[in-house]
Amino acid sequence: MKNISRLRYFIYLSLIIIGGCTTGKNALQKGDYDSSVEKSVSRLQNSPKNSEAMQVLKTAYDLALKDHLRKIDEAKMSNDLFRWESVMYDYQKINQLADNINSCPACLAIVPNPTRYISELAESKYNAAAARYGSGLGYLRENNRLSAKKAYYEFEKVLNLQPDYKDAKTRMDDAYWAAVTRVVVQPIIVNSGMYKLSADYFQQQIDQFIGNYSRNKFVLFYGEEQATKQKIVPDQVLSLNFDDFIVGQTYVKERVEKLKRDSVVIGETRDKKPVYGKVKATLSIFEKNISSSGLLDMSITDWKTRKLVRQQKFPGTFIWRDSWASFNGDDRALSKEQLAITRRKEQLPPPPSALFLEFTKPIYKQLVDDIGYFYNNY
Template sequence: MNNVSRLRYFIYLSLIILGGCTTGKNALQKGDYDVSVSKAVSRLQNSPKNGEALAVLKTAYELALKDHLRKIDEAKLSSNLFKWESIMYDYQKLNQLADEINSCPACLSVVPAPSKYVNEVAESRYNAAVFRYNSGVAYLNEGNRASAKKAYYEFEKVMNLQPNYLDVKTKMDDAYWAAVIKVVVQPIILNRGPYKFSADYFQQQIDQFIGSYSRNKFVVFYGEEQATNQKIVPDQILSLNFDDFVVGQTYVKERVEKLKRDSVIIGETRERKPVYGTVKATLSIFEKHISSSGLLDMTIMDWRNKKVIRQQKFPGTYVWRDSWASYKGDDRALNKNQLAMTRRKEIAPPSPGDLFLEFTKPIYSQLVDDIGYFYNSY
């Protein structure tokens, strides 16, 4: 077979494969009748006289109709209380296929009256809502948090099916508050003068976190003042306190280096020729470290039985650094970096309040991660 013949063969083969895919023939052979109908409709919208697509559509729709009606009949005979949702889905799928065919004039030549089941969808939707509602009420009547969560999700499904069914909105709200864990967060008490403002700022960050917490809808945080004003009876108390903290521990280290450099021009002769020699200097390098650190205790207590259910401690450290240098002798013995260091002056460190805030940053990150991890499972 020459190259031209081989090329024609592959083009012909590709067209056969492509035609089979786009007309829905392959999907039909695999028993995927819904997909086969959709592909045939799509092909006929672009190529109304495609004979293969017309044949595929006629066969695929008949089989899809029989398949969905069979599933519906089997579901109706089932003892499964939640069968109406699957019944509704099958009716909806048949309506979708009918809409696709009705949007294609060429398709109506082989399927002139695709069946629609509008009333059947409405009836199955209503029945599904009834059974979900009754299931939610049964869960809610069990009177425990785990069942209240299940009830909430059942009522949520009712809302999606029949938003105005009986008192579902009220029941959903009742289930939610029966499932919610109410956590009151006690503020950090810190009255030590220069740090009070910074501690208040740290507390504000925590308040912002708990105020915007949304990882678990069944956990609600309250500030202590908010809980008092709203007369909230908590399920848990989350308290935060610094076990200890130290701000501004200062360490200054001096390192002395003897420097010399050879072959440096140190003068010139009468004939104005350079004179080379060795220059020396003593370099003193100063390094200042100001360390601040603290340890935050988080305790979560069950309000009813007064038992601690979680306790974690979060450390935080911040070290502020500065360095400068001075020298004695000939500055030509210093390299560029050493000379630049000697031109630096000792700078004033951050205020105690700023140092406090810096060491609380890693504490805050650990704290919010731990709170999120702990309450994700509720």
């Protein structure tokens, strides 16, 4: 019986706590008037005769309205250039409270005419757009790239507030092109017909990367041919050149092992009994490494001043490996693994063009990572 009584007590207590939350009473006590209104409205939509929610709604709405109007008056008297955005925000919150109450018939019995500020909200939006527009013009007058970026975002905010405000769209476009850095990427030149196809493929990978680059809208990449056709005057030129590369540097290493094994059947007696003895062999293991490597230089130069903006070097190496073996003597001296490798034949290495392509793969990854790192927040 005691356990049943305790269970009932906890259930009752839980219902009180839950009821306080769903009616908005707790939020009201904490001074979160908007949340309190929202919760009490939700409660009355589901339970129109809930007396606690009725009382909470009446008190919370009055306090919420007074709080927002106080904040509006304070914002209007401040010297903050963007004070109208604060005013707009509070008018929006007041109107949202009214919308919530109007969607609940039981709530309208408690708050018959919730206040809405339509013209005041429109005026505050217009004034907020005007302030952002003036700020954008100020940044544009500074006539530098970083200020142009700031101007772009100011005009973007203007259009979000007032889509048809003056010439904000044109101004935003002007700011964008003043903020953009145009980068022309010069092609890699490899003076060797043997590696031309591989170098072209490497170049295609780079062209694909710059063609798909979109992390920073204020950086535009152009291939040299594209820039020439479109008559683009670059802000920067990105040059790529191999300082040096070596393809097919071959190293062959031979390792000789003397092998022997005891207790191996080497024959049999006349009465067919096995004869045990030692067997020996000489195993020659050959290891061939063909190394290909290169060093790519990336330099970014300011087109107007011809000053070096950034320079990095990216190394890449690829090693092709092969191994095989031969032996002299008794094959029973060899383990299964050793015997298996003696059955392998020396393999033909990949052609030089393929080796060239392989050592450029780690270079490509370093290159695009560095370009992204430099330009993503440029």
